[in-house]
Amino acid sequence: xxxxxxxxxxxxxxxxxxxxxxxxxxxxxxxxxxxxxxxxxxxxxxxxxxxxxxxxxxxxxxxxxxxxxxxxxxxxxxxxxxxxxxxxxxxxxxxxxxxxxxxxxxxxxxxxxxxxxxxxxxxxxxxxxxxxxxxxxxxxxxxxxxxxxxxxxxxxxxxxxxxxxxxxxxxxxxxxxxxxxxxxxx
Numbered sequence: 311x312x313x314x315x316x317x318x319x320x321x322x323x324x325x326x327x328x329x330x331x332x333x334x335x336x337x338x339x340x341x342x343x344x345x346x347x348x349x350x351x352x353x354x355x356x357x358x359x360x361x362x363x364x365x366x367x368x369x370x371x372x373x374x375x376x377x378x379x380x381x382x383x384x385x386x387x388x389x390x391x392x393x394x395x396x397x398x399x400x401x402x403x404x405x406x407x408x409x410x411x412x413x414x415x416x417x418x419x420x421x422x423x424x425x426x427x428x429x430x431x432x433x434x435x436x437x438x439x440x441x442x443x444x445x446x447x448x449x450x451x452x453x454x455x456x457x458x459x460x461x462x463x464x465x466x467x468x469x470x471x472x473x474x475x476x477x478x479x480x481x482x483x484x485x486x487x488x489x490x491x492x493x494x495x496x
């Protein structure tokens with residue numbers, strides 16, 4: 311299993327058995343939908359794949375009121391072993407990641423100095439808003455769960471703050487002429 315959402319499911323099931331609807335709600339409540347793409351379809355696909363692998367198993371089926379029955383899943387011993395090995399490997403070994411922003415910045419020159427400054431300033435503002443939202447969500451989550459379960463938000467905030475700093479430096483360099491644009495032949 312290489313699906314990052316699978317990691318999120320296994321991580322939640324390390325805490326306690328859950329049904330997929332509760333998994334999705336918990337991921338969103340903790341702001342983890344920033345790190346993992348969570349859709350109902352993808353979540354159920356991942357759950358089925360984890361069952362096939364023997365990493366999770368159905369524990370019980372529950373019904374609350376008039377809602378449909380929901381299957382509660384729990385982690386198996388194999389799932390716990392595979393999950394911890396997976397996390398260990400990802401923490402220890404840096405992997406090449408291909409963020410879209412890095413791709414776009416490779417061609418920043420296409421925007422021209424004014425366009426680049428405008429786009430970068432807007433990005434910085436959006437990042438600031440995102441950081442504030444993450445901080446607020448982090449504080450809410452800390453009222454419900456131990457810090458260890460939401461430490462990734464701290465990392466995301468730091469990465470966004472570093473990006474804001476870099477964006478502001480590039481804007482200042484463009485405006486001061488330290489980052490010069492070549493003459494474009496027409």
